[in-house]
Amino acid sequence: MTAARALDPAIRVQGIEKSFKDLQVLRGVGFEVKAGSIFALLGSNGAGKTTLVRILSTLLRPDAGTASVNGFDVGAEPAGVRGSISLGGQFAAVDEVLTGRENLVLVARLRHVKDPGAVADSLLARFDLAEAGDRRAATYSGGMRRRLDIAMSLIGDPPVIFLDEPTTGLDPQARIEVWQTIRQLAGGGTTVLLTTQYLDEAEQLADRIAILHQGTIIQNGTLAELKQLLPPAKVEYVEKQPSLEDVFLALVGDTRKEPR
Template sequence: MTSTYAVLSEGLRKRFGEVDALRGLDLAIAPGTVCGLLGPNGAGKTTAVRLLTTLLRPDAGSARIAGHDLLRDPAAVRRHIGVTGQDASVDGDLTGRQNLRLFARLHRVRGPAERADELLDRFGLTEAADRPMSGYSGGMRRRLDLAASLVRRPDVLFLDEPTTGLDPASRGRIWEAVRELAAAGTAVLLTTQYLEEADQLADDIALMDRGRVARTGSPAQLKAVLGTQIEVVVGDVDTMVDAAAVLDRLTGAEPSLDRERRAVGALTRDGTLTLPRLVRELDAAGVPLVDASLRPPTLDDVFLRLTEERAA
């Protein structure tokens, strides 16, 4: 690859009739990393994947995939990528082994039988290799589909919601495969509705909204923007004001009061605040405490904040 990035797009745009599906997509993914592309439904994630995999032609902008120009040399781009879409690409009438051998021959891979056997073993499908794929479970089909996208050992792998509907064990197998690919140098673009999945796998997150990347950063960086959620539950509703004063002094943020639960909450970006200190401060203020917690934010919280800002 001649570029620092395995995927580099600048200002990609795509319009369908009156709808601007992409309004200037800027994205950079380094080799050997996983980028999680997240966003609400309709944000443009699938359109972005279809553009970057040459299935659609952009109306404007540019991109280089594995060092090749997306517009000038789409054939070269296709030779260096693997794609696992939302719908399975394997043939239900063929066995798992036949599917992978077929893909290997289509991609002119040396030793197609050996490569098929290697992938069947890697994804735990050897015992089912000679059964028709139509009899596979959902998790097995998804693993076979991912194996098919790896027949050619791609420089860049695009995964569009690869684990939707899978049980935890099947999801874990795919997570393990993605980590191994990234460790071996493959760049992975992952779209997912499971924010825990992005938190577990992604080195970087690109949060999309209305056809653009609204925020980028590592999972830790994005969560740090929100801060830590503090909540205390007091024994006497009359002491909620005193508890709020303590939280205000410790965090500098305006606390929220839930009188029905006798709960007082606040956000803090102070990484030095600990639970023992919080309890000591409340005790010193004479606040009868029932419960206290400091909860780090999740990607779900970040996603919900983006959704709330979009609605506003």
């Protein structure tokens, strides 16, 4: 990578549009993500979050606009993008017949990483799975499977990881485990783009939050900046600061009333 690219944001999105027949899903989306940060793309079902992740990971072509990941243009340099990223979805992509360690070794071999066994052992330790490494993945809890899935996605040390609603369907304890894993990723310098429909998830994890509504980014900022959009409410003469939920509902309304 050139020195100029190294100075770029880890992710840059400008004017991205995407339609499926008559349905316009993305309408000129734009934002930047700083390297080593956690960026949350917050929106309700159908807001266009997964479509945007598919575009950024070169699985889908936009109708208009440009995007770059780790300095590589998504349209012109897809191989460079794919070599820079990893993608995790809503469901853990682990082989339940294999043990946790075998899953990691398999992926390491497929990616032609040197010493797959050592890489697997290192990741098991990093994600607190060492004691369960020789157990079949079918015996893992939901949180353990998701952590294993994220560990598998990190083989090869990609600088950018996309996590598309990674805690969907998990119980509260498993969600906390995944949150801790995501914090560890950013702490180690990995750039994380997280899509979520959970307000508390964005509030707990993100350095910056972009609210995607009806295909456009309607607000983008830190949690503190977003809270400043609403004045504090006075409850018995005591100011109550607005929550992210207050901000989200004020901006997009009650999404439960909208068709999905």
